[in-house]
Amino acid sequence: MKEFILINLFATLFFTSCFTQENDSFSPLFNGKDLSKWTLGEEGGFEVIKGELYTSSFGKGNNLFTNNWYCNYVLRLEYMLSDVGNSGVLIRCDPQDPWKTGVEVQLLAPWTPRRDDLHCTGSLYGHVAVANRPDETTGIWHKMEIRCDRNTISVSVDDTITTLASIDTVKTMEDKLLCGAIGLQVNHANIEGQYAKFRNIYIRDLDSEPEYITGGFYEKDSLLRSQAHVAAITLGAKMVEPLAIMMSGENPVAKSGSRQVLFDIVARATAPQSAEKYKNDVAIALKNSANSTSSEITRNYLEWLIGMIGN
Amino acid sequence: MKTGTNINRRRFIKNTTIGIIGLPLLSNTYRNIAPSDKIRVAHIGMGNMGRAHLKWFSGFSDVETVALCDVDKVRLTEKYKLLQEINPNARADTYTDFRHILDRKDIDVITCATPDHWHALIAIMAFQSGKDVYGEKPLSYSVEEGQAMKKSMEYDNSVFQLGTQIHAGENYHRVVEIIQSGILGKIHTVRLWKTGGSPGLGFPPTEIPPDTLDWDMWLGPAPYEEYTPVRCHGSFRHFFDYSGGVFCDFWCHIADIVYMSLNPQGLYSIDTRGERPFNGIADTPRWIEADFKFKDLDLYWTTDPPSVPGAEKMHIGAHFEGVNGSLTCDYNIKIIRIGNEIINDITEVPETIPRSPGHQRNFLDAVRSRKQPESNLAYAREMxxxxxxxxxxxxxxxxxxxxxxxxxxxxxxxxxxxxSRGVYRAPWFLPE
Structure with a gap:
């Protein structure tokens, strides 16, 4: 009961924040026309039919993977399964060995024998069971949302959280990647004509949001910090101000990380092959932050970096 | 002490304690050291290397230790006691501000064992005040500082020895003879390594510095930072604000043998890989690999020993690859491989290079003779x-x-x- 309340509370907070301000930051992974942004193996197994992504195979067919790798994100999609539909969403995986490197969020029609909570729709298949069993009705569209937030993975079906996992406490997930491709499993069934269908596939890449990246600078786990550092360098100018603020703050972990990453951003900006826009934007952001910071240590450091970029 | 031929060009720092530092004034003061006179030495920086300097120099009968200086009074008191243990009659003055030492006209030589970020400033100000310098490695914090040191030393006709005492050892001299004999053929590749890198040092909170430590003076020209013990004694080397990590620390010792034997010229490309520590405020390499291309030599540095026979057992080393054979050495040993033969020496190669009387003695002799010592500034800077x-x-x-x-x-x-460092924190600057 306690768990149930907690999950509901979490779900409420989660969806309140998601749906009020975050819709804009979702971008489509599937254009309804073709498989651009995706890679499909030689055996096929997926096709686009009437704006929907359709998978049906009997004996052969490959899984479908995004071209890009993602670390922290919210993935939204709609799916429909046939009576013996059996598919899944692979997350944080290397397509070379997806089940070993990543995990599968299961999508499974409730055919007999009835699968347990560790292997039903919404579970992190074989690793983390669902806490709330979702509606498994076949032949209708369901909404799914998967949130990969550093060491927390949550899954919801039809706007209700089914699974909430702190993966650093799951023994079987110790060696899993923290970043990887997103995959859709080819529908596999022993009966012909069974299928899984997908539509409205959207992703919000948390690692492109300064506020989210900033949170990573305070993480205890050095791997997660490094991940945030890389994301900050990639983002460049937009991170300069939050970094300058962290550098002037009290938290020694965030202080030293932000100082180092500010240098790395300037190092990247000054590379001969670097894009002129990245460099110019960083230079402007440095000047703005140097003018606005109240910390003398930070200002001196930023001015030194300005000298480096403007030289 | 210097010969006096350049009296009118000799400068010293006056009024050094009240912030008009580095103001060059013409000085008419210098001291001639008569052969019967003792060389009057002051030590600046009284940590572990300062202790070694104190012991080494006070062991010479023609040296008088006249002053000690450290920004940390605990260290200063400790080393003063040590001096008195060595020589109960010693009467050294103690200072926390090195400018007092530079002010004194009766001092001939300073040794400098401060953290790296002070090396160049202290050396140049010492040259300008008519003193010779035995300076700890690395030579300087930045390339620009090394250039300025050389210019200043030449201008003031000073003597400088870099404290790479392994340079004076028998092994390096013998390695030079073997490499230069040509018996290994043309050396096309040298691999250097030193295991270990900077630890992260954790994320300690900042503190108020102890009363006994002049933290502002310790920082000197480096950017202001709040005090935390790991930034200071013993581990300052793991911060780019002051130094460059283990690589920077040990390069001078092992690259020394490459410069002694081959003196590579025409460096044109540097390609470095590596990582900072993950867990801590330190920012110098946890590991580093650097490829250097010289006109006639490929030089490689690695944190892990290279895959050449025997290297895995050596924490530091140099491996010379010649057309006819190879030589692997560290401070004390050398292994020569020619064909299937593995030997420790090649007796046919004659002993042609004069041996050092010891690194400090070599320096003191140079102070008297006014001829540059073995690990002089021009050499040390290139290295x-x-x-x-x-x-x-x-x-x-x-x-x-x-x-x-x-x-x-x-x-x-x-x-x-x-x-260059770019910005020197006021009132400090790189003297010209």
């Missing part, structure tokens, strides 16, 4: 330079092209910017 360039490549995470005549990177303004 130190590739290390400093590799750290810039490490920090920028890119391969760099170097113009060894202009001493500038090609087509990389940011890299050139890092050849």
């Amino acid at each position: 130190t330079l590739p290390m400093q360039l590799a750290l810039i490549s490490f920090r920028l995470k890119r391969k760099l092209k170097w113009d060894s005549l202009k001493e500038q990177f090609e087509g990389d303004n940011a890299a050139n910017y890092l050849l």
Whole structure:
């Protein structure tokens, strides 16, 4: 009961924040026309039919993977399964060995024998069971949302959280990647004509949001910090101000990380092959932050970096 | 003490304690050291290397230890006691501000064992005040500082020895004879290594510095930072604000044998890989690999020993690869491989290079003779330079092209910017 309340509370907070301000930051992974942004193996197994992504195979067919790798994100999609539909969403995986490197969020029609909570729709298949069993009705569209937030993975079906996992406490997930491709499993069934269908596939890449990246600078786990550092360098100018603020703050972990990453951003900006826009934007952001910071240590450091970029 | 031929050019620092530091004034003061006179030595920086300096120099009968200086009164008191144990009649003055030592006209020589970020400033100010310098490695914090030191030393006709005492050892002299004999054929590749890197040092909170430590003076020209013990004694080397990590620390010792034996010229490319520590405020390399291309030599540095026989057992080493054979050495040993033969020496190679009387003695002799010692500034600067360039490549995470005549990177303004410290915290500056 306690768990149930907690999950509901979490779900409420989660969806309140998601749906009020975050819709804009979702971008489509599937254009309804073709498989651009995706890679499909030689055996096929997926096709686009009437704006929907359709998978049906009997004996052969490959899984479908995004071209890009993602670390922290919210993935939204709609799916429909046939009576013996059996598919899944692979997350944080290397397509070379997806089940070993990543995990599968299961999508499974409730055919007999009835699968347990560790292997039903919404579970992190074989690793983390669902806490709330979702509606498994076949032949209708369901909404799914998967949130990969550093060491927390949550899954919801039809706007209700089914699974909430702190993966650093799951023994079987110790060696899993923290970043990887997103995959859709080819529908596999022993009966012909069974299928899984997908539509409205959207992703919000948390690692492109300064506020989210900033949170990573305070993480205890050095791997997660490094991940945030890389994301900050990639983002460049937009991170300069939050970094300058962290550098002037009290938290020694965030202080030293932000100082180092500010240098790395300037190092990247000054590379001969670097894009002129990245460099110019960083230079402007440095000047703005140097003018606005109240910390003398930070200002001196930023001015030194300005000298480096403007030289 | 100096011969006096350049009296009118000799300068010293006056009024050094009230912030008009580095104001060059013409000085008419110098001391001639008569052969019967003792050389009057002052030690600046009384940590572990300062202790070694104190012991080494006070062991010479023609040296008088006249002053000790450290920004940390605990260390200063400790080393003063040590001096009195060594010589109960010693009457050394103690200072926390090195400018008092530079002010004194009765001092001939200073030794400097401060953290790296002070090396150049203290050496140049010492030259300007008519003193010779035995300075700890690395030579300087930046490339620009090394250039300024050389200029100043030449201008003031001073004597400088870098404290790379392994240079004076028998092994390096013998390695030079073997390499230079040509018996291994042309040496095309040298691999250097030193295991270990900077630890992260954790994320300690800042503290109020102890009353006994002048933290502001310790920082000197480096950017102001709140005090935390790991930034200071014993581990300052793991911060780019003050130094360049283990690589920077040990380069001078092992690259020394490359410069002694081959004196590689025409460095044109530096490509460095590596990582900072993950867990801590330290920012110098946890590991580093650098590829240097010289006109006639490929030089490699690695944190892990290279895959050559025997290297895995050595924490530091140099491996010379010649057309006819190889030589692997560290401070004390050498292994020569020619064909299937593995030997420790080649007796046919004659002993041609004069042996050092000891690194400190060599320096003191130079102070008297006014001839530069073995590990003099010009030599030490060339030897130190590739290390400093590799750290810039490490920090920028890119391969760099170097113009060894202009001493500038090609087509990389940011890299050139890092050849100097840029900003010296007031009131400090790089004296000219």
